[in-house]
Amino acid sequence: MRDPATDKQEAILRTALTLFTERGFFGTPTSLISKEAGVATGTLFFYFRTKEELIDTLYRRIKEDAAAAMCRGIEKEKSVKAKLYRIGLNAVAWGTEHPEKIKFMEQFAHSQFVSTTAQEEGMSRFLFLMDLIREGILQGTVKDLDPELLVSLMASSMSGLIAKASSAATPSEREMIVAQGLDFIWDGLKA
Amino acid sequence: MRDPATDKQEAILRTALTLFTERGFFGTPTSLISKEAGVATGTLFFYFRTKEELIDTLYRRIKEDAAAAMCRGIEKEKSVKAKLYRIGLNAVAWGTEHPEKIKFMEQFAHSQFVSTTAQEEGMSRFLFLMDLIREGILQGTVKDLDPELLVSLMASSMSGLIAKASSAATPSEREMIVAQGLDFIWDGLKA
Amino acid sequence: MRDPATDKQEAILRTALTLFTERGFFGTPTSLISKEAGVATGTLFFYFRTKEELIDTLYRRIKEDAAAAMCRGIEKEKSVKAKLYRIGLNAVAWGTEHPEKIKFMEQFAHSQFVSTTAQEEGMSRFLFLMDLIREGILQGTVKDLDPELLVSLMASSMSGLIAKASSAATPSEREMIVAQGLDFIWDGLKA
Amino acid sequence: MRDPATDKQEAILRTALTLFTERGFFGTPTSLISKEAGVATGTLFFYFRTKEELIDTLYRRIKEDAAAAMCRGIEKEKSVKAKLYRIGLNAVAWGTEHPEKIKFMEQFAHSQFVSTTAQEEGMSRFLFLMDLIREGILQGTVKDLDPELLVSLMASSMSGLIAKASSAATPSEREMIVAQGLDFIWDGLKA
């Protein structure tokens, strides 16, 4: 069923993600990636022309994955508030399930190393958040401020919340942290 | 008048900060730092045994600087809310005045490259924030939640706010962003 | 016909031996070795992870070579005395034919630089000498002293003899030196 | 009573000897020597213009010391054999008392690093050995061979003997080793 060629590419991406989060972009030689992935050095460069391209590809995949995860079930919610809570819950769930991906994204965002094209492109995937905020403003449930500012504040608090939630000792403790954190954010947003 | 020995060390630190924020830790060879600082290669390693030690030293300096800047004038404020606003204003002011330092700190925080000793040590400088939140809880003006969580949420939103404020086109626009951002944070915190 | 990969490794070893004996371990940069061997810098480190590993490998090869050379034809000799003479002749012949190898071994033996693992391991190759001495003692033709002491004395005189023989002007002079040197050693050993 | 200046020079020489034998010439930076000797980096280069000059000076001192030690009491002995035994005993005694000096000499002798001037010059101090051998030949007690060869054989066996004697567990064991070793050498030399 599987294309064996694609399998190698996938193995490289999977291994790269693990190693990058464990050792950083610069602490991870491409030779190590190929060794751990069980392919030859040349194979990596057959699928990705440069190390940077490998990193970019990884970035796009993860961003896509994150966006998809956050939207899940959002259409079932009615109010803007409920939708934002759903997004928050999804985000935290995804973040705690894939801590390597979160770590990768953060490393990527703060590395001067990488081409900014991928960085900007990725932003577009979160435009639905902006739309949601705008909707809330129109309805009068969200503060009538610059939507960009609100999205930015929301996103940054969310990233702090995910970090905190990931370090929770038990699932129930995590749930409480998430609930309180989402309240913080909503109280900050609401009109 | 100046101690010439100290001058060279300072020149290295100053140059390193600029280059690290422009090109990243790994994009900045030590040879470039010494050249730009106007000293010999060996001189850098006379003052800092390794590149890592240079980065750590820079980190500690900046953290210290940031903590001092944030506390400025805090004793004049009476209420917890006023104190938090003052801290917020200070933080944003410092961040927009020293964008390289902000950039450096973020890069440092997300780099697997660097020893975590400096990282943990740095945290201790911000314990006063925790104390302030605790005071607010006791007074009933702040939500009665885990203070660590609140500090974490506050700090992360603040970092988003600083980024937004730094990109403001005019001072008056910046002021507005800051005011709105601090309202967001306070509304999230308040009981 | 030749494995081209092995050829490069051999070229490196051959060049390294020459340069090490001419200029010493520390007077020979790895960059010079690779240049003279006609390979890239990286190639040397592809075959030998460190300079030390290169030196160790060279040491083991030479030790092996020496041991093999010394044993040559020994089985044809009957008496212990004849065997010892044969070994002595072999040793001197090998030493004068490969002065670089002798020089390398001496430099290696007296360099704190190098791992002692290779050093000890090498000793095992000369256990047959000990056995021969023991046999002579049992037969009553060799002094009944600690065999280790006798081997040690024999080996050290032999190294002096090789040095002297190598500096002989003519082959016939060399033969005479060797004959006299072996007499010295045998007279020292015999009961 | 002591010239304080001379004290520093002596401290440097003493420290250098220790460090050189422990870590090798190349494993011992001059900076470490000065630090351990308790002087400034510049001071070392005030007394010795280069590192090489320091090593050479050390070499000459030790060679002188060794020659003096070996001759001790030789005039009391009558026969050539007795004199050679006395020299042998002296040599072993000196060698086991000053293992660092032996180690230093060997390292020096096999290092391409160092100027050969000092090396050759040092040889002259042992001409008395040659004279002694010549005397033995004239008397008919020593083999009538090239005296240079005999001295060379004797010297090299002696160095093996010293190594063996130094590793003796008890003084009485050492004495036995030395007696047997000197017998080996004399039996090799005698007519």
Place this chain on the structure above:
DNA sequence: TATGAATGAGGCTTCATTCAT
């Protein structure tokens, strides 16, 4: 005499990338 900050050439090694097979 003595100091130690400063120098800079040079050493070892790494690693992204290529290319013949």
Place this chain on the structure above:
DNA sequence: TATGAATGAAGCCTCATTCAT
């Protein structure tokens, strides 16, 4: 597609030596 030997530029760091004080 896949391999892995080979490349060589470039990085970090060492250390003998100098010189102003």
